[in-house]
Amino acid sequence: MDPPQGPRAPLEFGGPMGAAALMLLLPATVFHLLLAARSGPARLLGPPASLPGLEALWSPRALLLWLAWLGLQAALYLLPARKVAKGLELKDKSRLRYPINGFQALVLTALLVGLGMSAGLPLGALPEMLLPLAFVATLTAFIFSLFLYLKAQVAPVSALAPGGNSGNPIYDFFLGRELNPRICSFDFKYFCELRPGLIGWVLINLALLVKEAELRGSPSLAMWLVNGFQLLYVGDALWHEEAVLTTMDITHDGFGFMLAFGDIAWVPFTYSLQAQFLLHHPQPLGLPMAAIICLINAIGYYIFRGANSQKNTFRKNPSDPRVAGLETISTATGRQLLVSGWWGMVRHPNYLGDLIMALAWSLPCGVSHLLPYFYLLYFTALLVHREARDERQCLQKYGLAWQEYCRRVPYRIMPYIY
Ligand SMILES: NC(=O)C1=CN([C@@H]2O[C@H](COP(=O)(O)OP(=O)(O)OC[C@H]3O[C@@H](n4cnc5c(N)ncnc54)[C@H](OP(=O)(O)O)[C@@H]3O)[C@@H](O)[C@H]2O)C=CC1
Numbered sequence: 372m373d374p375p376q377g378p379r380a381p382l383e384f385g386g387p388m389g390a391a392a393l394m395l396l397l398p399a400t401v402f403h404l405l406l407a408a409r410s411g412p413a414r415l416l417g418p419p420a421s422l423p424g425l426e427a428l429w430s431p432r433a434l435l436l437w438l439a440w441l442g443l444q445a446a447l448y449l450l451p452a453r454k455v456a457k458g459l460e461l462k463d464k465s466r467l468r469y470p471i472n473g474f475q476a477l478v479l480t481a482l483l484v485g486l487g488m489s490a491g492l493p494l495g496a497l498p499e500m501l502l503p504l505a506f507v508a509t510l511t512a513f514i515f516s517l518f519l520y521l522k523a524q525v526a527p528v529s530a531l532a533p534g535g536n537s538g539n540p541i542y543d544f545f546l547g548r549e550l551n552p553r554i555c556s557f558d559f560k561y562f563c564e565l566r567p568g569l570i571g572w573v574l575i576n577l578a579l580l581v582k583e584a585e586l587r588g589s590p591s592l593a594m595w596l597v598n599g600f601q602l603l604y605v606g607d608a609l610w611h612e613e614a615v616l617t618t619m620d621i622t623h624d625g626f627g628f629m630l631a632f633g634d635i636a637w638v639p640f641t642y643s644l645q646a647q648f649l650l651h652h653p654q655p656l657g658l659p660m661a662a663i664i665c666l667i668n669a670i671g672y673y674i675f676r677g678a679n680s681q682k683n684t685f686r687k688n689p690s691d692p693r694v695a696g697l698e699t700i701s702t703a704t705g706r707q708l709l710v711s712g713w714w715g716m717v718r719h720p721n722y723l724g725d726l727i728m729a730l731a732w733s734l735p736c737g738v739s740h741l742l743p744y745f746y747l748l749y750f751t752a753l754l755v756h757r758e759a760r761d762e763r764q765c766l767q768k769y770g771l772a773w774q775e776y777c778r779r780v781p782y783r784i785m786p787y788i789y
């Protein structure tokens with residue numbers, strides 16, 4: 372049985388009131404974190420030392436820089452791709468085509484930045500512009516979401532997402548009405564999910580590293596680790612770009628404020644929090660501790676990549692020799708569920724690996740402050756909520772087979788704990 376859709380779909384995130392609250396709370400959190408990271412006490416909880424005036428938020432230079440960044444990433448997206456992948460089948464039985472050139476965009480961006488720096492581009496000045504840049508990114512997210520909302524008014528019903536079409540404008544604006552909004556072959560959601568925000572995140576990290584070198588002679592070991600770990604994560608996402616086509620965001624969620632703001636403002640400005648913190652609050656880190664942190668990151672990455680690759684390989688071709696020997700449960704849809712390997716350990720092994728990496732990203736910042744652990748706390752909440760959403764959808768999709776899977780693999784994310 373198909374789950375209820377459109378106005379009958381159950382409301383998520385606390386309905387319109389929850390959506391309205393989140394649209395205020397999420398941008399406020401970005402600014403709070405940016406201010407807290409540069410303040411002396413660096414408190415996660417409690418008011419910031421001082422509130423910035425409009426002159427600290429609004430800068431035409433930041434606007435120009437931001438638009439140039441979006442333009443550059445859009446141009447790189449449009450370059451010829453080594454491969455064009457097909458997405459999952461849509462309601463109208465069609466399959467959209469997506470360019471696989473995200474890693475190429477990362478490398479070309481790195482080359483351009485490297486060239487720019489050797490020609491005198493002051494990358495170390497970027498950290499000073501984070502506040503106005505976050506402000507224009509937030510404004511862009513609101514304006515862009517309005518455009519997406521209006522665009523959905525003229526989209527065919529088959530192009531709408533299962534949620535996000537409740538009829539309540541605030542809720543629908545937040546969740547997103549259209550599943551895959553496009554102009555010609557330019558797919559806005561796919562572009563935003565992996566390019567300006569994710570690549571922007573590692574560029575901000577690099578700028579913080581450069582600034583630290585300018586201030587203190589050389590970057591600290593802690594700053595190197597945070598930059599290295601997060602570059603690995605972003606590089607991995609772009610290298611395995613095709614895998615994003617089967618995530619919930621692409622296949623299920625509409626494109627509205629939540630994802631637009633998340634992709635272009637939340638990710639670059641809050642995911643770089645550890646590096647921001649380290650610039651203003653240098654932390655000593657010895658080699659033995661650094662080695663232990665590297666090991667934790669490596670374990671997390673091994674689980675994250677192993678689990679995601681195993682599922683992607685299996686979904687693409689269940690008879691692939693790498694997954695053909697795994698135990699499965701058959702479902703009424705004709706699809707199978709893995710019940711051994713990574714997916715026999717817990718029901719979301721990829722989340723477990725991601726959370727272990729999140730811990731490794733905060734540890735270089737020491738244990739004197741809670742602020743650099745914000746990502747770990749937020750991410751735990753996000754994944755627990757996401758896991759519950761996914762379980763609901765899987766129960767609707769697979770019914771008894773899903774219940775059997777839950778019986779055989781009782782833990783959700785953490786073996787013997789959760
Ligand atoms: N850094 C960040 O901010 C974020 C990172 N992530 C990461 O993104 C990645 C993707 O996450 P997400 O899209 O949430 O979910 P998953 O990649 O875990 O996909 C869930 C889907 O996998 C399929 N599935 C579930 N169990 C099985 C099984 N036993 N065998 C085969 N297929 C199964 C089901 O879809 P179907 O059966 O239809 O194939 C289910 O809907 C994760 O690694 C996550 O950690 C996610 C959110 C934010």
Ligand SMILES: CC(C)=CCC[C@@H](C)[C@H]1CC=C2C3=C(CC[C@@]21C)[C@@]1(C)CC[C@H](O)C(C)(C)[C@@H]1CC3
Nearest residue numbers: 397564607608615618620629630632633634637638
């Ligand atoms: C609080 C808030 C604004 C929520 C929006 C959530 C988004 C920030 C995240 C939803 C799913 C995401 C994914 C990634 C980044 C964060 C968002 C956009 C991701 C691109 C990170 C890199 C991974 O390897 C990934 C490709 C698997 C991942 C996909 C999901």
